[in-house]
Amino acid sequence: MATYLELSGHKTSANWRRFLSGQFFSLSALLLPVMLIGLWWLASERGWLPEQILPAPAYVLQTGRDMIASGELLYHAAVSLRRVIFGFAIGAVLGLALGIAMGLSPRFEDYAKPTFLAFAQIPTLGWIPLLMLLVGIEETLKIIIIAKGALVPITLNTLSGIRSVPGKYVEVGKALRFSRWQTLRLIVLPGAIPSIFTGIRNGLTHAWTSLVGVELLASSEGLGYLLVWGRQMFWLDTVIIAMIVIGLIGFAMDKGLNGSEVFVQRWKKEGL
Amino acid sequence: MKRAFLSRVAAGLALMLAAAPVTARAEEPLVIHVGYAAIGVDNRPYAEGTSAATARAGEFLEKEFAKDPSIKIEWTFFKGAGPAVNEGFANDQLDFAYQGDLPSLIGRANGLKTKYLLASGARKPLYLAVAKDSGIKSIGDLKGRKIALQRGTNGHLAAIKVLEAHGLKERDVQVVNLDSAGTVAALTSKDIDAAFGDTQLINLAVKSAADVIYTTKGDDPRFGRNAGIIGRQAFIDAHPEITQRVVDAFVKAAQWSSDEPNRAALLELWHKSGTPVPILEEYFKGDTLAYRNSPLIDDLLVSQYKEQAAKSKEFGLIRRDVDLDGWFEPRYLNNAIERFSLQHFWQAYGADGKPVAS
Amino acid sequence: MAETRLVRVRRGLTLPFLLLVAWEASSRLGLVDPRFLPPIEDVALTAKREIIDNGLTGQLGTSLLRNIAGFLIGCALGVSFGTLVAVTRLGDRLIMPTFNGLKQISLLAWIPLISVWFGFGEQAKVVFVALAAFIPIALNTYDGIKDAPAELIEVGRALRFRPWQRITKIYLPSALPTIATGIHLGLIYSWLATVGAEYFLAVGPGIGGLVIAGRERFDMALVMVGVIVLGLVGFAFNRLAGAAEARLLRWRA
Numbered sequence: 001m002a003t004y005l006e007l008s009g010h011k012t013s014a015n016w017r018r019f020l021s022g023q024f025f026s027l028s029a030l031l032l033p034v035m036l037i038g039l040w041w042l043a044s045e046r047g048w049l050p051e052q053i054l055p056a057p058a059y060v061l062q063t064g065r066d067m068i069a070s071g072e073l074l075y076h077a078a079v080s081l082r083r084v085i086f087g088f089a090i091g092a093v094l095g096l097a098l099g100i101a102m103g104l105s106p107r108f109e110d111y112a113k114p115t116f117l118a119f120a121q122i123p124t125l126g127w128i129p130l131l132m133l134l135v136g137i138e139e140t141l142k143i144i145i146i147a148k149g150a151l152v153p154i155t156l157n158t159l160s161g162i163r164s165v166p167g168k169y170v171e172v173g174k175a176l177r178f179s180r181w182q183t184l185r186l187i188v189l190p191g192a193i194p195s196i197f198t199g200i201r202n203g204l205t206h207a208w209t210s211l212v213g214v215e216l217l218a219s220s221e222g223l224g225y226l227l228v229w230g231r232q233m234f235w236l237d238t239v240i241i242a243m244i245v246i247g248l249i250g251f252a253m254d255k256g257l258n259g260s261e262v263f264v265q266r267w268k269k270e271g272l
Numbered sequence: 273m274k275r276a277f278l279s280r281v282a283a284g285l286a287l288m289l290a291a292a293p294v295t296a297r298a299e300e301p302l303v304i305h306v307g308y309a310a311i312g313v314d315n316r317p318y319a320e321g322t323s324a325a326t327a328r329a330g331e332f333l334e335k336e337f338a339k340d341p342s343i344k345i346e347w348t349f350f351k352g353a354g355p356a357v358n359e360g361f362a363n364d365q366l367d368f369a370y371q372g373d374l375p376s377l378i379g380r381a382n383g384l385k386t387k388y389l390l391a392s393g394a395r396k397p398l399y400l401a402v403a404k405d406s407g408i409k410s411i412g413d414l415k416g417r418k419i420a421l422q423r424g425t426n427g428h429l430a431a432i433k434v435l436e437a438h439g440l441k442e443r444d445v446q447v448v449n450l451d452s453a454g455t456v457a458a459l460t461s462k463d464i465d466a467a468f469g470d471t472q473l474i475n476l477a478v479k480s481a482a483d484v485i486y487t488t489k490g491d492d493p494r495f496g497r498n499a500g501i502i503g504r505q506a507f508i509d510a511h512p513e514i515t516q517r518v519v520d521a522f523v524k525a526a527q528w529s530s531d532e533p534n535r536a537a538l539l540e541l542w543h544k545s546g547t548p549v550p551i552l553e554e555y556f557k558g559d560t561l562a563y564r565n566s567p568l569i570d571d572l573l574v575s576q577y578k579e580q581a582a583k584s585k586e587f588g589l590i591r592r593d594v595d596l597d598g599w600f601e602p603r604y605l606n607n608a609i610e611r612f613s614l615q616h617f618w619q620a621y622g623a624d625g626k627p628v629a630s
Numbered sequence: 631m632a633e634t635r636l637v638r639v640r641r642g643l644t645l646p647f648l649l650l651v652a653w654e655a656s657s658r659l660g661l662v663d664p665r666f667l668p669p670i671e672d673v674a675l676t677a678k679r680e681i682i683d684n685g686l687t688g689q690l691g692t693s694l695l696r697n698i699a700g701f702l703i704g705c706a707l708g709v710s711f712g713t714l715v716a717v718t719r720l721g722d723r724l725i726m727p728t729f730n731g732l733k734q735i736s737l738l739a740w741i742p743l744i745s746v747w748f749g750f751g752e753q754a755k756v757v758f759v760a761l762a763a764f765i766p767i768a769l770n771t772y773d774g775i776k777d778a779p780a781e782l783i784e785v786g787r788a789l790r791f792r793p794w795q796r797i798t799k800i801y802l803p804s805a806l807p808t809i810a811t812g813i814h815l816g817l818i819y820s821w822l823a824t825v826g827a828e829y830f831l832a833v834g835p836g837i838g839g840l841v842i843a844g845r846e847r848f849d850m851a852l853v854m855v856g857v858i859v860l861g862l863v864g865f866a867f868n869r870l871a872g873a874a875e876a877r878l879l880r881w882r883a
C-alpha cells in the first residue's frame with residue numbers, strides 16, 4: 001500500500017479515495033452474506049427453526065471440512081465435471097456444426113430448422129425417461145442428456161450470430177475474391193463470435209443444470225448423487241455443501257468463459 | 273401504467289399468501305393426515321404386508337370416525353418412503369405415519385418431535401435379487417457390483433447388516449439410490465447387478481426377470497426390519513382423545529390381521545396395492561400372522577430399536593447418538609388392549625427373542 | 631433468389647415426413663424392437679386411452695395451473711425485487727453480489743432443500759416454480775433498469791419526480807424490452823421447473839408423473855405420448871412468451 005501511494009505522486013488523495021472505495025465496495029458485497037450467516041447462526045443457537053430444517057453453520061463447516069479431507073467431495077465433483085466437460089464438448093461441436101451449416105446455407109436451414117425446433121421444445125428433463133428406456137442409466141445417458149442440453153442454445157445462437165453478419169461484409173469478401181473457407185474464417189465467424197459465446201455460455205449453464213437433473217434421478221456418484229444422499233439421510237449439511245460446490249463450479253465456468261471470450265475478442269481485433 | 277403495475281403486485285401478493293404454509297388448526301373441521309412410507313404398484317394409494325396397510329385398505333380409520341362429520345382422514349403414500357415421511361413430519365404436514373426403523377430413528381436424531389405409538393410391519397424380511405446372468409451367487413459376490421438401495425429406509429439398514437455379516441462394507445459396493453419402481457425397471461433392464469428389496473423383487477423372480485438369491489427370512493432374526501406407527505408429538509398433545517381413537521383403529525386392524533382364519537381375506541385386501549396374491553403368500557410363508565402383525569411394544573422390539581440406533585451410528589448412517597428414552601409411548605396401545613380385552617391375544621417377546629411367559 | 635414461402639414450408643416438412651415414413655416402415659417390417667420404438671399406431675392408441683380413460687387433460691391442467699401460479703408469483707416478486715435493488719444504491723451494493731452468487735446454483739439443485747423446507751404437496755412445487763421464474767425476471771429487471779439512459783434520468787430530476795414516479799415513468803418503461811426477455815425466459819424455466827417438481831417432489835397429478843410412470847412400466851408408447859405433450863406445451867409457451875414480449879414492447883412504444 002505504501003508503494004501504491006508513493007507512485008501516485010500528487011494524485012495521492014484521489015487515488016487513496018478510489019482505493020478505499022474499491023475496498024469498501026468489495027467489503028460491502030460481503031456484508032449481506034455475513035449478516036445472513038450471522039442470522040443463521042443465531043437461529044440455530046436459539047432454536048428458532050428445528051435443526052432438521054436448518055443445521056448449525058458450524059456443523060455445515062465441519063462436515064465440509066470432513067468431506068474435503070476424506071477426498072469424497074473432490075471425487076464426486078470430479079465425476080460431475082468429467083461428465084459435463086465430455087457431454088458439453090460433444091454438444092458444442094455438434095451445435096456449432098449445425099449452427100454454421102444452417103447459417104451458411106438457407107436451404108439446409110429450411111430443411112433442418114423446423115425439425116430441430118420441434119425437438120428443442122421438449123424440455124431436457126422430458127428426454128430423461130425416454131432415454132432411460134433406450135440406453136439405461138449408465139454414463140451414456142448422462143453424456144447424451146448433457147450434450148442435448150448444450151446443443152440447443154449453441155445451435156440457435158450460432159445461427160443467429162451468423163445471420164447477423166451484415167451482408168456488406170460478405171460482399172466485400174466477394175469483391176476481394178475470397179474463397180468459401182476464407183469468407184467463413186475472416187468475415188463470418190469473427191462477426192458471429194459474440195453470439196456464439198452467448199450460446200456457449202447458455203449451453204454450459206444448461207448442460208450443468210441437466211447434469212444435476214440426471215444425477216438426481218439415477219446415479220451412484222457425482223454432486224447430484226450427494227444431494228440425493230443428503231436428502232434421504234436428512235443430512236441437510238451435506239445438501240448445502242453440495243449446493244455450494246455446484247454454485248462455485250457454475251461460477252468458475254462462467255468466469256472462465258468470460259475470460260476466454262475477452263481473449264478471443266482481443267485476438268479478433270488484432271487479426272483484423 | 274401505475275394501476276396495472278399495482279394490480280399485478282397485488283395479485284402476486286395474494287397468490288403468495290395463498291401458497292404460504294398453512295398450519296392445521298385445532299378446531300372443526302379437523303383433518304387427520306396419515307402417511308405411509310411406501311406406495312403401491314403404479315403409484316396406487318395402497319400398501320401391503322402390514323397392519324397399517326390393512327387399516328387403510330379396510331378403512332378402519334374412516335369407520336372409527338364415521339360418526340364425526342367434522343373429522344376427516346387423509347392418507348398420503350410416499351414414493352420416497354421413510355425419508356419423505358420425515359419431510360412431512362418436519363413440516364407438520366403429517367400427524368401419524370407408518371414408518372420403518374431407520375427413518376424414524378433418523379428423524380428423532382435430527383430433532384423431530386415424534387412418539388412411537390404401536391408396532392406395525394415389524395419383523396419384515398428383506399430380499400436380495402440379482403439381474404439375470406449377473407453371475408452373482410452369494411452375498412460375497414456383490415463386492416464392487418452395482419446395487420440398488422433406497423437410502424434411509426429400514427431396508428437400507430437391514431441390507432448393510434447383511435453385507436457386514438458377510439464381510440462387506442457399504443463402500444465395497446456401488447450403491448445406486450432408486451425407489452421401488454425404479455429398482456424393478458433397472459433390474460429388468462440389467463442396468464444394475466443386484467437390489468435389496470421387498471415383494472416387488474419376489475414378483476420379478478416369479479416373472480423370471482430376475483433371481484432372488486437370498487432372504488433374511490429364516491436367517492438371524494437380528495436381520496429383521498422393524499417399523500411402527502409414529503405420531504407427531506404436537507398433535508398427540510393437542511388431541512389425546514383423537515390419538516386414542518386412531519390407535520384403537522390401528523389395534524383393531526392389527527387384531528383382524530393377526531387372526532389366522534382371516535389369512536385369505538387379508539391377502540386379498542392387501543392385493544389392492546397391486547401385488548399379486550401368490551407373491552403375498554410367499555412373503556408370509558412360514559410366519560404366523562400374529563408374529564408379523566403384532567402391535568406390541570415388547571422388550572424384543574425396544575431392544576431391536578436400541579440396537580438399530582447403535583448400528584446406525586456405527587455405520588455412519590446417523591451421526592449422533594439417538595436417545596430412545598421417552599420415545600416409546602405405549603399408553604394408548606395399552607389402553608386399547610385393555611378395552612378390547614386383547615391382553616393375551618398376542619405373544620410378547622423378551623429381549624433375547626424368546627416368548628415371555630404371560 | 632428469395633424462395634417463396636410455399637417452397638420453404640415444403641422443405642421444412644420434408645424431414646419430419648421422411649422420419650415418420652421411416653418410423654412406420656421399420657415398425658411394419660419388424661426392423662426395430664417394438665419396446666424401443668412402438669408403432670405409430672400404438673402411440674396414437676395410448677394417447678387416446680390416456681385422454682379418454684385416464685384423464686390426460688386433467689393431469690395437464692393440473693401441471694399448467696401449478697406452472698401459472700408459480701410463474702405469476704415469481705414474476706411479481708422478480709420485478710419488485712429487481713426494481714428495488716436497481717434503484718437503491720444500497721440494494722445494489724449489498725444485495726446484488728449475494729444474488730449473483732446464489733443464482734449460480736443450478737435450479738434443480740434447490741430441490742432437496744425445498745423438499746425439506748416445504749414438505750410434500752402443492753406448496754413445495756409452487757415455490758420451486760416461482761423460484762425458477764424469479765431468477766431470470768429479477769436479473770433482467772435489474773439489468774434493464776440499470777441501462778436506463780442518462781438523459782431520461784436527467785429529465786426526471788429536472789421535473790422533480792418523486793421516487794415512485796421515477797420508477798413508473800422512467801425506469802420501468804425504458805427497461806421494458808429487457809424485462810420482456812426476462813419474462814420469456816421465466817416462462818420457459820417455470821415450465822422446466824414444473825416438470826422437475828413432478829419428477830422429484832412427491833407423487834401427484836401431472837404430466838411429469840405420467841412420463842415417469844411410463845418409464846417404470848416400460849411403456850415406451852406412454853413415455854412418447856408424455857414427451858410429445860411436453861413438447862407441445864413447450865412450443866405453446868414459447869409462442870405465448872414471444873407474443874407477450876411483442877405486446878409489452880408495443881405497449882411501451
